[in-house]
Amino acid sequence: MKSVVKQERMALSGDEAVAYAVKQSDVDVVAAYPITPQTIIVERFSEYVANGEVQTEFVCTESEHSALTACLAASVTGARAFTATASAGLALMHEMLFVTSGCRAPVVMAIANRALSAPLNIHGDHSDSMAQRDSGWIQLYAENAQEVYDSIIQAFRIAEDINVLLPVMVGLDGFTLSHTLENVDTLPDEVVKQFIGSRKFPNVLTHEGKMAPFxxxxxxxxxxxxxxxxxxxxxFKRQQEEAMKNALSIIKQVNSEYAKISGRSYGNGLIEPYCLEEAEVAAVCLGSTAGTMKTVVDELRAKGVKAGLLRLRTFRPLPVEDLRSALCNVKAVAVMDKCMSFGGNGGPVYHEIRHVLYDADVRPYVVNYIYGLGGRDSTGTAKYLRGSPADSSGKAC
Amino acid sequence: MEMAKQEWKFTTKDIAEKPDLFLSGHRACAGCVPTTVLRLIMKALRGPTIVTQATGCMEVVSSIYPYTSWAVPWLHTAFETAAANASGIEAALKALKRKGRLKHEHVDVIAIAGDGGTYDIGFQALSGAVERGHDFLFVLYDNEAYMNTGIQRSGGTPKGAATTTSPAGTAIPGKLEYKKPIADIMVAHEIPYVATASPYYWRDLLEKVRKGLEVEGPAFLHVLAPCPRGWRSDQAKSIEYSRLAVETCVFPLWEAVNGQYQLSVASKLIALAPQKKRPVTDYLQGQGRFRHLFSPQNKHLLEDFQRITDERWRRLLAKCGVSAKP
Known part of the structure; x- marks a missing residue:
């Protein structure tokens, strides 16, 4: 077992944490169009390129559509490729997201999660990446800048694992994480390089009848x-689904291996329970809201309410078994969605949690809260939940 | 990337001896010229090459899984992405070479798209890729409509042509707009090499492919590629139409090296002996897509076709520094 390595504490915004992690990950090609909306990720990375600190080929494309396409093409040419976007830019990539996963190109992308137009709004919510739910990408959502940094490094390992070979998007909440300065403990360059390793290719049968790297x-x-x-x-589609299933164990494995060198882990990599043991009521959320909600849980516990939290870190592939066993013993679950599914029966995370619990022996009561759209502060929602929306008798507000 | 210049000449014998890298067995229609163009292009390679292609009939007929006509590494991603694919491939090759992970000294990159994937949906990616200066050759095989999906009009469809989205009706006689001068637009991007080619003049085409590969930076080759299904023309006459298009100056052959226009031999001969310039009707008649232009009420459209052809020819001669003769 490797011991935890000495780390350097840096003051980084979430965006800068992404750029720094990409710098350390020996990425071959970064192609990006960092404008709709702008993030600092690609600007910081451009500085590394301009100052000769990386050997990466940086392609500043004319659109997000071409940015992802260039990453996909670079990836299948044998390069490690990265891009970043958010909101409208991710929506423009929509078509190519499916092509990237279908071509089994392990591209890694950071998403500074932001609202979709109209009306135009540049602030944080999950509408952008939730709309890409079925595009065949692994989706991880980070709670803070530290996890953003750690998740980008882990994402390359997960994506490039030959049993997975799928693209990964790492979500960081727009502004709350992307533009907020935090302390981030960073690993030495060599440790990151060694952790990720060089790109691996499965051997496949070519049309000439030879086995060759893919x-x-x-x-x-x-x-x-x-x-x-x-x-x-x-x-082809069945193989993609099997790769998604394989990703569940690979994400867990990468999370625990990373913990050995960094001293940090995020639950089991898939879900992060907080005070869930013997909890009677629980909230489920993604991303930075978990920080606020942990405070709410602490306050409720101090008041004697048996409250808990489950942060869903890996939204795709959905850790069905983990979710069910973590939540099946609570009486009521409040599922928080920072995204609308218009005309649907609740938000996208709610759909999943309710679906997962349908097969539980005793089904908890499940309620949905849509909150924080277009960057609206979540403090109000937290306060609302603190006022016991679901009391210990299992009745929702 | 600079490669040691190889001596090359494309004689019939050389070409016959070169292995085919675009293989037979594909599902193209009888009389398809785009497949002829692909086969010719692949005879002009100078070394290791990666080909990428936009969605279109040539992609569909050549890559039906688990079969392939491509004896080179080949990538298709989407309709509008041929140039973005080439950008990513070229960037990857550069990075891998810098890091000592590329086995080959150099790998050429060719992007291939039809008129839809070039004039229309793929234009933004193309313009961006050449502005960034990626070292690749973009080949446009222009059959003048979306033939793969059932003959819909594109920016490359000539004025007057009947397509399924610009039918020759009683009120509107086919496409109302002129063909976009795509090759001139590419010259305006100030890239090192732009040329037009026709498969009837196959040696000229091969030489232009090779030149496009040899220049450093982006090169653009516009190849006219008749489609008997979409042109409603005799399958046996596809290559003849690719000759008539040049002889009528509807599709003159030229190249622009670093922005300097010059006529290629076939068109130069016409410039020097204008009596050899044939009327556009020689090219148009026999093509079902232009049949309605020959009815008396559409006489003005036929005249307009000749007028725009002459005007564009005069402009080309001026760009090539050849004085126009009556």
């Missing part, structure tokens, strides 16, 4: 991104 290589010609008709398309 990438564009003139010595082993391979046709990538072909047309697959009804006789084969389904098989």
């Amino acid at each position: 990438k564009l290589d003139p010595d082993n010609p391979m046709t990538m991104g072909p047309i697959a008709l009804p006789n084969y398309y389904f098989e």
Whole structure:
């Protein structure tokens, strides 16, 4: 077992934490269009390029659509590729998100989660990445700048694992995390490099009948991104789903291996329970709201209310079993969604939690709270929950 | 990236001896010229090459899983992305070379798209990629409409042509807008090499492919590629139309090296002997998409086709420094 390494404490915003982690991750290609809306991630990274601190090829594209496309093409050429975006930019990438996961390109992307227009709003909520739920990307949501840094490093390991080979998006709440300065403990360059390792490629059978690494290589010609008709398309999709399932254990494994060198872990990598043992009421949320909610839980516990919190760190793949066993013994669950599913029966996280608990032996009462849209402060919601929306008898407010 | 210049000449014997890298067995229609163009392009490679292609008929006919016509590494991602693919591939090759992880001294990158993926939906990515100066050759095979999906009009469809979205009706006689001068627009991007080519003049085409690969930075090759299905023309005459387009000056052959226009041989001969310039009707007749232009009430459209052809030819001659002769 490796011991925890000595780390340097830096003052970084969430965006800067991403840029610094990417710098340390020996990324070959960064392609980005960091404008709709702008984040500091790519600006900081451009400084590393301009100052010769990285050997990365930086491609400043004319749109997010081309940014992700270039990352995808670079990735299948054998490079480690990274991009960052948010809100409208992520929406513009929508088409290529599916192509990236379908081509099994392990691109890593940071999303400074922000609201979608109209009306135009540049502040934080989860509408952007929730709208990409079914695009075949692994989705991790970080609670603070420290976790942002750690998750980006972990994301490369997860994405490039040959049993996964799927793209990963790491969500950091717009402004709350992206633009707020925090203390971040950073690992030495060499430790990060060693933790991630070099890119690995599974050997696949080419049309010439040879086994060759899965990438564009003139010595082993391979046709990538072909047309697959009804006789084969389904098989491609089935393989993607199996890779998603494989990701559940890989995310856990990477989380625990990372804990050994850094001293930090985030629950089991999939979910992070807080005071959930013997809790009678629990809230479920993603991202930075968990920080606020932990305070709420502490206050409720001090008042004698058996409250707990479950932070869902990995939204895709959904850790169904972990969620069910963590929540099946509470009486009531308040699910917090920073996103609307218009015309649906509640927000996207609520749908999942309610679905997961349907198969529990005793189903807890599950209620949904839509909060914080367009960057509205979540303090009010927290206060509301503190006023016992779900009391210990299991009745919701 | 600079490579040692190789002596090259494309004789019939050389070409015959070179292995095919775009293989037979694909699902293209009888009389398809775009496939001929692909086969020719792949004869002009100078070394290790990665090809990337936009969605379109050539992508669809050549890559039906688990079969492929591509004996080179090949990538397709989406309709509008050929140039963005090339950007990413080229960036990856650069980074891998810098880090000592590229096996080859140099790998060429070719992006291929049809007129839809170039003039229309792919134009933003193309303009951005050449502005950034990526070292790649973009080949436009122009069959003048969205043929893969059933002959819808594109920015490359000539005025007057009937397509399924610009049908020749009783009120509107086919497409109302002129063909976008895409190659001139690419010259305006101030890239090192732009050229037009026609597969009838196959040696000229091969030489232009090679030049496009040899220049450092972006190169753009516009190839006219008749489609008998979409043009409603005789399958046996596809190559003849690619010749007539040049002889009528509807599609003159030229290249612009560092912005300096010069006529290629076939068009130069016409410039020097204007009596050789054939009327556009020689090219248009026999193509079902232009059939309605020959009815008496559309005489003005036929005249307008000749007028715009002459005007564009005169402008080209001026750019090439050739004085226009009557």
